[in-house]
Amino acid sequence: MNDLLPSSTVPCLAALQRFGAERLRLPGGDQEVLFLSTSDGSERALTVLGRGADLAAAWLDAWAQWRQRQVGEAGLPRWVRVDRVIHVQAANWGQVRRLLAGTKTNYFALGIAWDAALAQACLPEELWGHACLYSGDINACVPSDENLRALTRRKFGRETGWPQDDATPLWLFQTKGVFVEGEGPVQLLDNEGVMDRVRRIDQPDATLVAEAVQRSADYLTRQVTLSGRWVYGWYPCFDRPVPSYNALRHASAAYSLLEAWDLTRQPAHLEAATRAIDHLCRELIKPVAVPTGEAHVAYLVDEGAEIKLGGNGVAILALAKRIELTGEARHLALIRPLAEGLLRMQDAATGAFVHVLEFPSLAVKEVHRTVYYDGEAAFGLLKAYELTGEHRYLEAVERAVEYFIQAQHWRSHDHWLAYAVNELTRLAPQERYFRLGLKNVSRHLGFIRQRITAYPTLLELMMAASAMLDRMDTLGLEPLALDPGFDRQAFEQALHQRARHLFSGYFFPELAMFFRSPARMVNTFFIRHYSFRVRIDDVQHYLSGLVAYHQRFLSGARTLAPSTAPELSASP
Template sequence: MTKHERGALSANAPKSGEADLETRLSRLRAALDGRAPRLDAPFPAVTLIFSVSDGAARAVTAQGSGATVDAAWEVAVTDLHRKMGRRKLRGRFLRLDWVEKAETWTWALLRKRLREVKRNYSRRGIALEKGFTHLFLEQELNGNAMLYGGNQISHCVVNEKNFLIYAQQKYGSGITVDFADDREVHVFDTAGLFCGEDGVLHELYGAGRNAGRRKIDPLDVDTLRGIIGDASDFLAHQVGADGRFIYGYHPCFDRQIPAYNALRHASTTYSMLEAWELTREPGLLAAIERALEYLCRQFIRTAGDDMAFVVDTGDEIKLGANATAILAMSKYASLMGTDRYAGIMENLACGILHMQAEDGSFTHVLTWPDLAVKERFRIVYYEGEAAFALMRLYSLSKDERWIAAVEKAFGHFIEKDYWKHHDHWLSYCTNELTLYRPEMRYFRFGIRNFEGFLDFVLQRITTFPTLLELMMAGRKMLDRLKAMPEGAELLAGVDEAKFEQALHFRASYLLNGHFWPEYAMFCRNPDRILGSFFIRHHAFRVRIDDVEHYLSGLVAYADYIEAVAGSSDGAVRA
């Protein structure tokens, strides 16, 4: 079974090859029986909506309503054929939604309710009339920024300009929308099915946080490998011939993000190496090697006899950039058995030591080339990255300078209660440090880093991919503590059942940030972002470091469930 077939309605799966449109429509019709509820008046009893895209452009929708499923189907299919013929679509991605519930509000009430919903997290469709003549799926609303007021407004808002633009694109320039507070508007929920060109049917979630994407239960290793393969392949294709990444996209309107960041270049390359360790894809490795060479050639500068720094935009030296460069190079060295970057890594580590004070703390940002202090503190993640990088370098060289600096840093972290930041990089570092210094004070710090945070992991509405990274490093620490008699006291205070629940929930929840074709088809250029990951509340932004964090967490999770479930059915249920 291929990676895209996981969670499919397997009884309807074709034996091989592509399925033509009529075959897929037949399968959708058979699967629809018994699924679409009848709505009460004044709404149509049954309303069906097709969405279709070939991947190069935003999905086109077709719809039909009727007193029965058969009647609605006939109208919707006729509309679908007409629109596909007009645009010469073959229907690579085909999605069917049906209305499950509808309510009549006013625009004033809608605006009030939207103020209670996090930006881009409205999951309901909108119809302009009770008869659903003019309607917009949730994915259309979000994919066209119709409920988006900009990144300075934290909640959803009716964007009248974008709303009218898309309404006229969809239904013709003659349509008008009266947004007056007292005018009626109708909100609805849908459920659905998706069918790709392979003819495999996927059931889609209805109302709720998972709305509109395929149901996957269980989340098994094969599914994870497929997702990891798709996401790492996306990143590989962002690396140009010179080794520079395309930094990211705003996919709703297919706008490239023009900025660049050397720290994220390096950290993304590190995550690609983690993925390559699992996939062993030659194209991915080639992209990694180009990215590493670009990092060395374009960003790394030497200072004095033994120091090197990653010099980022604006002639800034960021502690975290030196760290992520070491992480990428040390991972490459470990996987390839090479000392190719040994000298550069040592010099970068000396640069980190130059930024460490006697009390173990770090200066965060210097200026190049004078190495003057620009900012003593910028973001807490830099310090965890630095300590983790030194530990990874120590694991290769066993040079005591590096672990001594990490222990000095941990004196500072413990004294200043850095566990309160719940930093995933510190979780990684603590796990690595306790491999070589299995002291209870370090384990205690690592446990406190996630202890008391589990409710947040379980309840956070955003996908927040670094939470899974935090949990996976914590899982490794807990497993090692179990083998240590002196660890019993620490383990006694951990609600391990809740920890496991939170870990598996967060891994499954990350699938809501994956650009499945049933999501991507509503963006302007689906093929551009297919298989990547996005941040919903940042207008579905796809940036290399966004994909990086999803990837790192899911790679670690795939390794974990493969080890845990290898003797059972190979799957873990959230």
């Protein structure tokens, strides 16, 4: 048996021993209990149970059980994860059901067993990976009987559904674990706070952030087809594609891939982003006939023949980013028509924008849909102004921002508004613009610190505000003089806290191994409460925030302040 064990046996056992757990009192006597999960990277993990009088005996038993489950002479697995049971609590279905109802979707981090000896038991990762606690409600773990039956049939050879009677006994258990990939180092897995169940990260450093950006950009690159259209997204639990499409997110994902290329300088990333942009220009941006003598107008046309205000904004951003980074002007001719399209959606008297038009009639479909469109449009117009020198675009943004101030847009704490205001203060550094940017973030710090979800746009919001604060420092402007409620120290702590928190939404291999097709999803970002969904715009927001974080705090331009912030609370 020993020649079948990986060379990491000794360090894994040593790492597990550090947890200091005592043998569990289970039927049959005091025992050590381990869950051994393995994967070759292409298929969902196989998880077996090992038990013994001590840790070494449990380890050998787990590998014996693993060997029995293999077909033929399979080699050692690529990924090995071992979870040591440290506590077991008897409960009943009524108690468990209430716990699930009070826990945000896919944040339930306890294993569940159907017998006191844990002979039939599942790790939380197995429940997540089979969508056993998801029904579409993002605010609670809702048991799925169908998906649990699929999991138990695969794992135990017999179907078990969720109990029907509240008195039915169940057992909840906690584990601490380790993970090793190949001959690599043993990773200790956290078991508390926002990084529960994956490797321990005290604060992301330059290497970790750059690697996450590189690998997530690799993921996006693989999603760009030869035609330049994206594979829009995946549901990892069952490796199913997201069937819809969104032209606005097509453009914004290309923009973020270019941001990532600015850090990675990998030719494949630029080539894929260019292919997506060429498709954008060729298939999704449409010229619109206007009265003779007016400037040429073009719109990004989305599914359902919709023209979205934000669509033109992010299309400009994608084209402008490629021009900025490469110096190539082949897409410059489209910047002005897209900007003119935005001007035609603005009320010149009030500065307000109309949000959705019908194509090709240009009839108003919705006056307002989402606050994000306003910030996207303003940011896009500012980039158009920089590239063309057309002052009407800057003036349009100034009118829009006056409207944003009157309408108290800062109450939405929108990351796109933060981007736009940061850019505007660079071009027109007026105190009222700085005040708007401060309010957009300062009233939101409590939420930012407490939010349990990864919520990647919060880091984007913080990074844009941070750039604006640096500008204020350069100009000698005191934030407290413009916004008495602003707390600079709390802001800095919340910013670094969010950067760490983003990695709770990252498919480290110790988590990806429990999903249907690990190789497709490993080392990219997901949205946990949407059943670990991976969509191009989900990855986009993580990338944009982390690229900015790396550039500003980890590249040597500034020093990363140590995080003294307390752990995030568990409230959603």
